[in-house]
Amino acid sequence: MTSTLTERGTHREQREHVARLHAYLTRYQLVTWTSGNVSERVPGEDLFVIKGSGVEYDELTWAGITVCDLDGNAVDARGRPVFLERFIHAEIYKARPDVMAVVHTHSPGVIPFSVSKTPLRALFHNAGFLAAGVPVWDIAKEFGQTDMLVRDSGIGKSLARTLGDKPVVLMRGHGDVTVGPDVKVAVFRAYYTDVDARLQSQAIGLGTEITYLSADEGAKADTINFAVLERVWNLWKLRVQATSGR
Numbered sequence: 001m002t003s004t005l006t007e008r009g010t011h012r013e014q015r016e017h018v019a020r021l022h023a024y025l026t027r028y029q030l031v032t033w034t035s036g037n038v039s040e041r042v043p044g045e046d047l048f049v050i051k052g053s054g055v056e057y058d059e060l061t062w063a064g065i066t067v068c069d070l071d072g073n074a075v076d077a078r079g080r081p082v083f084l085e086r087f088i089h090a091e092i093y094k095a096r097p098d099v100m101a102v103v104h105t106h107s108p109g110v111i112p113f114s115v116s117k118t119p120l121r122a123l124f125h126n127a128g129f130l131a132a133g134v135p136v137w138d139i140a141k142e143f144g145q146t147d148m149l150v151r152d153s154g155i156g157k158s159l160a161r162t163l164g165d166k167p168v169v170l171m172r173g174h175g176d177v178t179v180g181p182d183v184k185v186a187v188f189r190a191y192y193t194d195v196d197a198r199l200q201s202q203a204i205g206l207g208t209e210i211t212y213l214s215a216d217e218g219a220k221a222d223t224i225n226f227a228v229l230e231r232v233w234n235l236w237k238l239r240v241q242a243t244s245g246r
Contacts, residue, residue: 036105036175039089040183043100046070048093050086070094072153084151088177091156092163101183103190106175109197114170118204120197122213126225127196129167129189131218137162138172148174168193184233188225 039050049065066082067075072090074082089102113120114136122131137159139146150156163169163177167189170176176193180186203210213221 036103037083037085037089038103038183038187039086039101041093041100042067047075048089048102050083050089072156085149087153087156088150088159091153091160092177092179095157095160096163096165096179098181099179101180101186103178103186104175105178105190105194107190107194107197109194109201110170110176111173112201113197114172114174114176120170120193120200122218122221123196123200123203123210125213125217125221127192128213128218128221128225130193130196131213131215131221132166134168134170135162135164135166136170136172139174140172184229185226188229188232 037051039048041048070090072087120134168178178189
């Protein structure tokens with residue numbers, strides 16, 4: 001199957017969309033110009049679009065977004081550097097046909113849960129998806145002492161295996177990855193994973209027993225989240241456009 005975007009040759013509309021998404025994530029401090037990225041699968045094709053390397057987010061346009069295949073090869077690099085950790089995205093798309101978008105962040109709220117024995121758990125309804133369980137991937141278990149980056153397909157496969165069928169995986173000493181059936185869900189999950197982590201740290205600091213959402217409560221809350229997602233997304237867009245003009 002060939003998408004209409006491919007027929008136009010450049011996937012420009014989808015690349016413009018992903019460029020705008022980086023503005024949203026930057027506004028909420030989930031990515032900076034030096035870290036984090038979002039990708040979107042090209043419907044009906046073994047391709048995805050992702051930010052290229054060396055482009056600052058406040059200068060990002062569709063031309064700074066690269067089309068890659070599921071082996072992480074750039075289809076249209078045009079001499080530009082390709083984002084190193086594209087293998088996170090490529091291997092998750094390979095392993096999870098249900099996933100249409102991937103967000104990787106270096107979320108400050110999440111990092112403590114990636115390096116401690118305290119599991120990240122669903123604390124409130126907007127983060128109900130976390131009640132399904134949040135695995136932690138430790139690169140050292142399979143690959144020893146590394147620079148902590150997912151720089152090839154073998155490392156990407158390992159991360160995808162740990163993610164399994166879950167919506168979120170933490171990366172020890174690095175950050176996290178969220179996935180979704182569309183990019184709005186993946187971004188929503190990235191945002192509320194960080195919020196939940198910060199709230200859980202505060203709750204732990206109170207020094208008393210914490211009541212988390214059960215798996216059933218989390219699933220029911222997540223159903224409601226899906227129902228109101230469009231409204232939340234539109235509010236985010238308006239807020240970002242008011243400050244960035246994008």
